[in-house]
Amino acid sequence: MASKLEQLRAMTTVVADTGDIEAVRRLKPVDCTTNPTIVLKALAMPAFSDAVGEAIRWGQSQGGNHEAVVAAVADRLAISVGAALSELVPGRVSTEVDADLSFDIEASIEKARSLIKAYEARGIGRERILIKLASTWEGIRAAEVLQKEGIDCNLTLLFNLAQAVACADAGVFLISPFVGRILDWHVKATGKTFTAEEDPGVVSVRGIYDYYKSNGIGTIVMGASFRNIGEIEALAGCDRLTISPALLEELDAAQGSLERRLSPEKAGKVAPIHMDEKTFRWMLNDDAMATEKLAEGLRGFAKDLGNLRTIIDKQMQAAA
Template sequence: MTSKLEQLRAMTTVVADTGDIEAVARLKPVDCTTNPTIVLKALGTDMFAEVFDEAISWGKSKGGASEAVTAAIADRLAISVGAELTKLVPGRVSTEVDADLSFDTKGSIEKARGIIAAYKERGIEKDRILIKLASTWEGIRAAEVLQKEGIDCNLTLLFSKAQAIACAEAKVFLISPFVGRILDWYKKSTGETYTAETDPGVLSVRAIYNYYKVNGIETIVMGASFRNAGEIEALAGCDRLTISPALLDELDADKGTLTRKLSADKTEADPLVSLDEKAFRWAMNEDPMATEKLAEGIRSFAKDLGTLRSLVAKKLSA
């Protein structure tokens, strides 16, 4: 009997949610996704010690205001981690736009173009990269512009159907609806215990998947942020799932039968909806879970970006 991981790969594109080079080489996902938290973890390993030193030397050679140099080095480090991952996966590597630009459409567009240019300098074309943006109204508008330029985007920190609808209208390449963080909110809010079939995060992704498929929307649905293997199994058949190495290992060790749960030809009627800015913001206002988790996620990524920059500043002054 093949493992549940192998069975999952037969029905879903498996993505690794990590910057752990050894884990990626061992588990062989199709794509990889990174964020400031993952970049920080990667840079804490011996494997990236030389990369860190190179980036510091590069920054010192550039000169300029210390704050700008620090930010540029942090950007270079994120690209370095992403570049290493492109050597190991046949598909895409997601690289995140700074969280502090989550409400800045113009700034997000400029940063995304810079990321693509930095990869190109290393011989990595844009068809190997996904630009990660927070699923704010401003982030979605930035993605709309970038998609028209042929720069594919991954809209992250997505917690609601309203966000998914707005992303679809912007013709975003891929969305990352978060499962585990939705479950976290409901467990704290209600005090209830949930099974994989009643998990609010699982149900949210299933609803988004159904809406996309029944309406012929091409945007890829990639479930993310899992708390346990049961959530993953409950979404077997989703377009893509981005999974941590620990859960990938758990699925790889399990020789049980994995049943397909999602299929494009088994959808229920769900009328197409259009959302302007007013309707989008009202829908988010009426969804405390989505509003709170989006804000919390942005703060968390911004904090980790700040930690990375502080680490760079210490190296520069050493």
């Protein structure tokens, strides 16, 4: 019998949540997704030593404000990681807009355009890239503009239906609801142990999936941030799932039949929701988990971005 990973691939597009070149080469996902945390880890990988050296040398040749140069080097490294991954996957690579721009529509748009331009300078077309933006109201508005320019977006740090509805209304290409982080919050809040069927993250993604499919919405649902393979199995059939190498390996080793749990034909009927800024902000505010996990996620990504820039700064000074 085929492994559970092979069975999953027959019903769901499998995406690797990593910058580990060897893991991607071995596990053969369709797409890859990255974030500042993954880029930070990639700096320590031998596979990217040449890219790090090149970016540092490039930075030293640039003039102007030092902080701006360091930030530009960080972007260059993110592009290098994404470019390397694009050579290994047939689909798309996600690259993230700086978390500290998540409440600035215009700055997010400009950063996204600059990332696409940098990829195109390396011969990688926008059809191979997804721009990741946080699912704030401002991030969603930025994505709405970018989608109209032919720049497809992946809206991340998504924790509730209000965010999903707003993304759909904006014509976003793909959303990444965070299954494991939703579970983390509920475990901490209740002290309860959840089965895969009860898992609040699984329940949330199923609800979003049903809303999209029953309302004819084309935005792709890509479950993310998994804590165990039980969550993944409970979402088998979801449009896409982005999975860490460790869990991909576990699925590859797992035997037994994998039942399809989600399909457009079996999606529950959900009435459409009118979403404007006031409704969005209230629904988010009224959901303690979503409010707290969104803020926590933004702080975490911003912290990793700051750490990345600190390392670059030190390496530039050492090489001077």
